[in-house]
Amino acid sequence: MTHSGLLACHECDLLQREVALPPGGKAICPRCKATLYTQSNNSIDRALALMLAAAVLFAIGNAFPVVTMEIQGRRTAALVWEGAWRLHEEGETVVGILVFLTALIFPLLQIAGMLAILVPLRLGLTPRYLVPAYRTIEEVKPWSMVEVFMLGVLVSLVKLAHMATVVPGIGMWAFFGLIIALAWASSTLNPHEVWARLEVGEPEPAQ
Ligand SMILES: [Zn+2]
Structure with a gap:
């Protein structure tokens, strides 16, 4: 999933580039607002x-x-x-x-x-x-x-x-x-x- 640095939204299949998140951060799909992944604290x-x-x-x-x-x-x-x-x-x-x-x-x-x-x-x-x-x-x-x-x-x-x-x-x-x-x-x-x-x-x- 993360090999090319690209990832598809599991809700709407929009292909997007993965970014590094700060602790506690959350990546949200720009099209359907689904949570893609989170970066939890510790x-x-x-x-x-x-x-x-x-x-x-x-x-x-x-x-x-x-x-x-x-x-x-x-x-x-x-x-x-x-x-x-x-x-x-x-x-x-x-x-x-x-x-x-x-x-x-x-x-x-x-x-x-x-x-x-x-x-x-x-x-x-x-x-x-x-x-x-x-x-x-x-x-x-x-x-x-x-x-x-x-x-x-x-x-x-x-x-x-x-x-x-x-x-x-x-x-x-x-x-x-x-x-x-x-x-x-x-x-x-x-x-x-x-x-x-x-x-x-x-x-x-x-x-
Ligand atoms: Zn989406």
Whole structure:
């Protein structure tokens, strides 16, 4: 979209030259007045702070049990990966793998990847790997489904409530916090600002 410095209005298709905006600025289509793109104030700083919070919450969510159950005096508390392993042991291998991927691997990739991009950008660096890395993360993001995992946990808790004493653990609160932090970070981060910064580090093509 921004390669030639030209961009088409998404509302009326008017082709126009892209300009650098001051922080807080907004580019508006001269013909239909649609907002073309914005230059937010420190969107990278805020996204970085939220991703660091997400990393801490992710670590807590995986280090503490999501729920503690008490059935006939027997108390069981399971961590996320233990739950996934137990599903596998009970013959639900596919569900176990899905839990493992959506609640553990994909969020981990998303958080680690975003930090690997935001930290150098914050420091004013644009190493070569940033462009392919950012593209990959945008593709992995839809597969990071902590909220679907949490919904599954809640449904099974409601079903179990009549036969066991179920107590939400620290892990569950951490996962709720993680959902909020990830959603907030992706709504805060302006992809236009990231691409603009990434292009600064690219050498000018020889003409
Ligand atoms: Zn327009």
